[in-house]
Amino acid sequence: MSLTKTERAIIVSMWGKISTQADTIGTETLERLFLSYPQTKTYFPHFDLHAGSAQLRAHGSKVVAALGDAVKNIDNITGALAKLSELHAYILRVDPVNFKLLSHCLLVTVAARFPADFTAEAHAAWDKFMSVVSSVLTEKYR
Amino acid sequence: MVHFTAEEKAIITSLWGKVNVEEDGGEALGRLLVVYPWTQRFFDTFGNLSSASAIMGNPKVKAHGKKVLSSLGEAIKNMDDLKGTFSHLSELHCDRLHVDPENFRLLGNVLVIVLAKHFGKEFTPQIQAACQKMVAGVATALAHKYH
Numbered sequence: 001m002s003l004t005k006t007e008r009a010i011i012v013s014m015w016g017k018i019s020t021q022a023d024t025i026g027t028e029t030l031e032r033l034f035l036s037y038p039q040t041k042t043y044f045p046h047f048d049l050h051a052g053s054a055q056l057r058a059h060g061s062k063v064v065a066a067l068g069d070a071v072k073n074i075d076n077i078t079g080a081l082a083k084l085s086e087l088h089a090y091i092l093r094v095d096p097v098n099f100k101l102l103s104h105c106l107l108v109t110v111a112a113r114f115p116a117d118f119t120a121e122a123h124a125a126w127d128k129f130m131s132v133v134s135s136v137l138t139e140k141y142r
Numbered sequence: 143m144v145h146f147t148a149e150e151k152a153i154i155t156s157l158w159g160k161v162n163v164e165e166d167g168g169e170a171l172g173r174l175l176v177v178y179p180w181t182q183r184f185f186d187t188f189g190n191l192s193s194a195s196a197i198m199g200n201p202k203v204k205a206h207g208k209k210v211l212s213s214l215g216e217a218i219k220n221m222d223d224l225k226g227t228f229s230h231l232s233e234l235h236c237d238r239l240h241v242d243p244e245n246f247r248l249l250g251n252v253l254v255i256v257l258a259k260h261f262g263k264e265f266t267p268q269i270q271a272a273c274q275k276m277v278a279g280v281a282t283a284l285a286h287k288y289h
Contacts, residue, residue, distance in 0.1 A: 031267045032270055035267045036267070104255075112258040112262050120197070124177040
């Protein structure tokens with residue numbers, strides 16, 4: 001599964017707007033993840049996960065920054081996320097099912113903040129993009 | 143069996159009061175067919191599904207979306223017995239429609255996204271969590287009579 005030219009154009013163009021709210025979007029995505037899917041908190045026993053926590057904000061920023069890298073290198077997401085792919089495979093070992101949950105929460109956050117831009121076509125492009133990112137991050141799992 | 147707290151029931155009931163069943167139903171079903179094109183396999187008789195705009199504007203999609211969301215509205219009045227409420231529909235989806243229950247989960251999540259788009263900031267993480275529980279409960283109830 002790979003992104004068409006049109007899908008890439010949609011993602012790159014929307015990222016312009018998204019990146020202006022990158023940090024709050026990252027934090028909100030994680031808040032949604034932990035509230036809707038409490039089992040995902042098991043990966044963060046070492047974190048203070050209360051709303052507004054500095055750790056939550058820092059981690060949210062990290063996640064969105066990585067997505068930004070993928071967008072900037074949308075023609076070679078595998079290359080852009082190679083190190084993160086190894087990190088997830090050998091160190092973090094987050095169960096693959098959780099990538100769908102995080103992707104969903106990101107889409108909810110983006111839909112809520114950019115309703116006019118989040119057309120059905122944009123929705124499809126983002127869902128596919130997150131699916132590609134998730135595949136790259138789980139590529140080396142076994 | 144899924145159990146809703148009083149707070150969750152209040153959140154869902156209040157949100158539902160502001161949902162436009164006709165518009166949001168058509169939007170949700172349309173997006174399911176656009177974002178996950180393989181789901182079109184169930185709708186051969188629906189006519190033109192050849193592009194995102196064709197799908198979103200298709201009157202049969204809108205009508206069916208409204209039907210689906212109305213049914214969800216009925217369930218919201220019976221949150222303590224989703225399995226009972228959806229018993230007949232579960233049999234129908236298994237025996238006559240032959241729908242893989244995974245599709246209920248997909249549609250549930252698309253609906254959550256449509257609600258987020260509709261309500262914006264108002265669709266807080268807390269509200270989303272209650273909705274996720276609701277759509278998960280409905281999906282499970284619809285799959286309950288499968289054999």
